[in-house]
Amino acid sequence: KQEVTQIPAALSVPEGENLVLNCSFTDSAIYNLQWFRQDPGKGLTSLLLIQSSQREQTSGRLNASLDKSSGRSTLYIAASQPGDSATYLCAVRGQAGTALIFGKGTTLSVSS
């Protein structure tokens, strides 16, 4: 059974810092991996989706990498801002059409 782990569980940084969030998964046979953002009490906002054949995806200040063989992904946030404060969730899909399996998330707090 696929298990997704995210480290650290919480992170506090001053504004402007570059930071890395980590995600690991136990079964490397994935179809794709997706990073989401969730604000308190709200739904999910998709940030980046990486197909199993890809190594990384970039969107603005966000860069996500995927090393499928080692079962790891990282989300890199450059020049963090207070508006980046949220919980970041990593999720993997085992096969096309199956449900995403989520990690517990990393709660990020960026202070001004």
Added chain:
Amino acid sequence: GAVVSQHPSWVICKSGTSVKIECRSLDFQATTMFWYRQFPKQSLMLMATSNEGSKATYEQGVEKDKFLINHASLTLSTLTVTSAHPEDSSFYICSARSGAYNEQFFGPGTRLTVL
């Protein structure tokens, strides 16, 4: 495009009553819909997968007689929490997928509070 809506966004009910939550794909046909539950400060846990016109497949530990799922059309799935109890209080999020996309699109969630 690819918008998923949920109704209601929040609901408060008395213990023992049943609550229905609707999930709609607004601009695409969802061949598969997923229901998740999220407890405070926890991650999303998959409850069930439903394909249009078929019975839902429930994850281990989820009571199918308590959480009734209907996916009668390609744009609508419903989750009914029957005889709700305080421990059912949670954030319920639906997700929809079409054959044309490689990703799931999520609804905004429904906050259920059972008194």
